[in-house]
Amino acid sequence: SQDLAMTAGKNARVLLDNDKVRVIELMIPPGGKTGMHSHGDNVVYFLADGDSSQTMADGTTKTRHTKAGDTLWSGPVTHDTTNTGKTPAKALIIELKAK
């Protein structure tokens, strides 16, 4: 499976990585993509308002508008996220590591 910190390159900054959790700060410019990647259980906290579309592993897509402060839980998932807005997308991704 693809690691976001690799696929997103310089757009992803690993802030903390230990045996229990990894925290990534993601900054995607308008029109930018993360690249297809997988997560285990994770929380996304949006640092700025934005619009994005996500292509799932099965090819389906969904679009969403998010506000700074929105906090989303997700179980294991594989997707590619595109910033469809006009401003940089900024989010904190907290990945929980299986015990």
Place this chain on the structure above:
Amino acid sequence: SQDLAMTAGKNARVLLDNDKVRVIELMIPPGGKTGMHSHGDNVVYFLADGDSSQTMADGTTKTRHTKAGDTLWSGPVTHDTTNTGKTPAKALIIELKAK
């Protein structure tokens, strides 16, 4: 032990709370305190620059300056945090729940 979401009252907003994680957005005005509270394993992500002093359960204190984006890991701890700065302290607290 004391729950931050109780001791900090309206200064703490619970954004997400499930069986694996709780996410709290904390906003402490200048001079404000969280009240003595306990955490299990947790990550703190600072949303704004700030100065704070923490009184630990054993009465010892430590002061620190933090910058927006600073990310700190902590194992279980009991402390009271005071905003010693002139601007509101803003932080995201991600508490990991024991499996």
